[in-house]
Amino acid sequence: MNNLWILNMGFVALLIGTGIYCLLTMKNAVKLLIGLEIIAKGVTLALVASGYARNNILAAQSLAITVIVVDVAVIATALAIIININRHTKSLDVRKLTKLKG
Amino acid sequence: MHLFLMIGLVAFSILAVLTRDLLRSAICLAVASVFLALVFFRMNAVYAGVFEVSVVAGLITVLFITAIALTRGDQEVAENKHHMLVFPFFFLFLIVFDILVMRKLLGRIPAIAGSEAGTFGEVLWNQRTFDLVGQIGVIFAGVLAVLALFRQGENPRKGDTTLPGGQPQGGSSHE
Amino acid sequence: MIFLFIIIPLLLAGLMPLLGKISKRFLPDLLANATMLFLLVFSVLSAKPLIAHGGVIQQAFWFGAPLNIRLLLDGFSLFMLFTISLVSFAVTLYSINYMEHYGAKANYYALLLVMIAGMNGLVLTSDLFNIYLFLEVAAVASYALVAFGQGHDELEASFKYLMLSAVASAAILLSIAVIFGLTGGLSFGTVASGLKMLNIKYVVGFCSGLFLMGFGLKAAIVPFHSWLPDAHPSAPAPISAMLSGVLIKVSGVYAMMRIFLNVFGLTPALTTVLTVLGIASIFVGALAALGQNDIKRMLAYSSISQIGYVILGFGIGTPLGFIGGLFHLFNHALFKSLLFLNAGAVEQSTGTRSLDKMGGLAKRMPLTAATSAVGSLSIAGVPPLNGFWSKLLIIIALVQAKMVILAVLAVLGSVITLWYYLVLQHNAFFGKLNETWKSVREAPFWMSAATVLLALLCIVTGLVFPMVIHSWLQPAADVLSGGVAVALNFIGF
Numbered sequence: 004m005n006n007l008w009i010l011n012m013g014f015v016a017l018l019i020g021t022g023i024y025c026l027l028t029m030k031n032a033v034k035l036l037i038g039l040e041i042i043a044k045g046v047t048l049a050l051v052a053s054g055y056a057r058n059n060i061l062a063a064q065s066l067a068i069t070v071i072v073v074d075v076a077v078i079a080t081a082l083a084i085i086i087n088i089n090r091h092t093k094s095l096d097v098r099k100l101t102k103l104k105g
Numbered sequence: 106m107h108l109f110l111m112i113g114l115v116a117f118s119i120l121a122v123l124t125r126d127l128l129r130s131a132i133c134l135a136v137a138s139v140f141l142a143l144v145f146f147r148m149n150a151v152y153a154g155v156f157e158v159s160v161v162a163g164l165i166t167v168l169f170i171t172a173i174a175l176t177r178g179d180q181e182v183a184e185n186k187h188h189m190l191v192f193p194f195f196f197l198f199l200i201v202f203d204i205l206v207m208r209k210l211l212g213r214i215p216a217i218a219g220s221e222a223g224t225f226g227e228v229l230w231n232q233r234t235f236d237l238v239g240q241i242g243v244i245f246a247g248v249l250a251v252l253a254l255f256r257q258g259e260n261p262r263k264g265d266t267t268l269p270g271g272q273p274q275g276g277s278s279h280e
Numbered sequence: 281m282i283f284l285f286i287i288i289p290l291l292l293a294g295l296m297p298l299l300g301k302i303s304k305r306f307l308p309d310l311l312a313n314a315t316m317l318f319l320l321v322f323s324v325l326s327a328k329p330l331i332a333h334g335g336v337i338q339q340a341f342w343f344g345a346p347l348n349i350r351l352l353l354d355g356f357s358l359f360m361l362f363t364i365s366l367v368s369f370a371v372t373l374y375s376i377n378y379m380e381h382y383g384a385k386a387n388y389y390a391l392l393l394v395m396i397a398g399m400n401g402l403v404l405t406s407d408l409f410n411i412y413l414f415l416e417v418a419a420v421a422s423y424a425l426v427a428f429g430q431g432h433d434e435l436e437a438s439f440k441y442l443m444l445s446a447v448a449s450a451a452i453l454l455s456i457a458v459i460f461g462l463t464g465g466l467s468f469g470t471v472a473s474g475l476k477m478l479n480i481k482y483v484v485g486f487c488s489g490l491f492l493m494g495f496g497l498k499a500a501i502v503p504f505h506s507w508l509p510d511a512h513p514s515a516p517a518p519i520s521a522m523l524s525g526v527l528i529k530v531s532g533v534y535a536m537m538r539i540f541l542n543v544f545g546l547t548p549a550l551t552t553v554l555t556v557l558g559i560a561s562i563f564v565g566a567l568a569a570l571g572q573n574d575i576k577r578m579l580a581y582s583s584i585s586q587i588g589y590v591i592l593g594f595g596i597g598t599p600l601g602f603i604g605g606l607f608h609l610f611n612h613a614l615f616k617s618l619l620f621l622n623a624g625a626v627e628q629s630t631g632t633r634s635l636d637k638m639g640g641l642a643k644r645m646p647l648t649a650a651t652s653a654v655g656s657l658s659i660a661g662v663p664p665l666n667g668f669w670s671k672l673l674i675i676i677a678l679v680q681a682k683m684v685i686l687a688v689l690a691v692l693g694s695v696i697t698l699w700y701y702l703v704l705q706h707n708a709f710f711g712k713l714n715e716t717w718k719s720v721r722e723a724p725f726w727m728s729a730a731t732v733l734l735a736l737l738c739i740v741t742g743l744v745f746p747m748v749i750h751s752w753l754q755p756a757a758d759v760l761s762g763g764v765a766v767a768l769n770f771i772g773f
Binding site: 005006008009010011012013014016017018020021022024025028029030031033034036037038040041044047048051052054055056057060061062063064065066067068069071072073074075076077078079080082083084085086087089095 | 111114115118119121122127130131134137138141144145148149150151152153156157160161164165168169171172173175176184188191192195196199200203204206207210211214216217223224225228229232233236239240243244246247250251254255
Binding site for chain 2: 286287290293294297347348349350383384387388390391394395397398401405407409410413414416417420421423424425427428430461462463464465474477478480483
């Protein structure tokens, strides 16, 4: 059981790594959100796999459902912001978002 | 079988990142979601699997496609040309690193096994009631955020959705 | 009935869109302010006596029927609840006038109330997953509030904020998933006892790293601070006050300290990391603030610097350090929201945020100038205002813990703070009146009322600080210095 958990966590790490690569290198705002979504998938998988390995699958499921609901809210807000930005700049390129310098 | 599903999940995620076309990217993401849902089914997490299919593969994909349709017609974003070259190296490095770490950890991590009985509904209602309050809160936040961002005069977003959304289907120059 | 702290703002937020249809301004204004006043009074009069003998776990009721919701109220969470209610009351008061020209007031109040409900939930929960969940409730509302003006800057700042904050949430959740996989539980007590039993240092180290990154991003500690100087100035002034005043402290500092001190237990390595990051934040924030011309950006960088003091105080790990950190957290909530509200008043009257173009505004806006002077002197640590005492406590704690070099650096940071706040005061309010601002008028009534309230609180807190420490800070510091034992006490519930 324990080794299966570690194997699953290995796949979680791959998913999150892919998502981080996307966030770091892509320039399209929607693509960045897709990267975020992949990271979220990895984390949901981590939660359910943890529950499965520890015989807590019912609790893990309810956690996973909550995470999915949170995800929908975040993605909807982000897409609303992107559509609004698109009205201003007529582009999805995040390199054009340089008016503010953090 | 488990391994096959996992590899499918990762592969479609990678495709979603590397594909140029946003629409295909969103669809790859949906397929990855379906794979994840199958993994959940195999882990006896039926409710989570159903949710994953209906909400992530369904609703979020629809949201993505709507947003892509709304923002199309503008010029394509020029991505870095070298992703096809850079990513395999990155990913290979990731896999090697991953395997090394996991081999070290195999069989070395102690853990406490839980035990639970009852049905899904009982657990949700008896242990995680507070989550429901949080879910209501997050849904409120999301709905209000969308309302606030699309407020323009008195007709919020219905007006805009149809206008630019109709045209780009014909002009999807990428095909 | 501490459940009311979460459910009242949430219910009202649900009703707000309907109320907005009935009356555009009056009802939303009235109800939002009444709610915040109620929560403020409630936290002092009703919740305070509950914890006279240490923390309690209270079960929530819904119309008489018991729910399976157990809320943890102890000195630390009550202290945070009080801070949240106080700042939000000042902010809603200020919004009555300020939010007029943005439109959609009901929607604005609804989002603000959801954010407050999220923060209250975070503070009252005793479960790791709920910390993540309520963090997200507050965060989603704050993304929309930063972008509320719908201008280009607002949207850009909000997008960057959302991206970084979502990554931070993912890091936090991943760490929670690993802990769930190890201990099979999520409540503070189960996790603390499980980790104690398993005794696996490297995995706890890994999770601590993820938490440090996640909560550090939310709190804008130095390597993770880049989003704050964009997001906080772009938001409408009351929201800047809310974000800088309480959100970064609740979702960053509170959550981090609750987990590190009460669940994981403070280790020497963690002390080192926290103090170093604290000092780094103090200097990076202060030096960046020196070079700013935009008044709100200067305040935003100053927030990074002051959060550094809070983290430094907590990081020392001694009871006096905790008191100093908590006191500075409270004081910063007061004077930073005061300064942001004043900056908003100046921006509304003159239409600019650039310090170069201002000058001599004290003649036209005497109240704003006076309250701003109180806030500036207080944040710079001039006795006998409140900021002086909290910084003094932190420095004494550093000396007691034999970290003299850090103490000297903290004093130095305070000097830089004094410097740039003098620059701000001088350029904006004193000197010769710029001809352009001949016809500028003082801020409207409710805006001035909010700033005067906060300025008076700054002065009073400074004068009666022994009492504040005794009745509010000591119980909170006791919880923190109790360490893991506090969480283990609640395991049976």
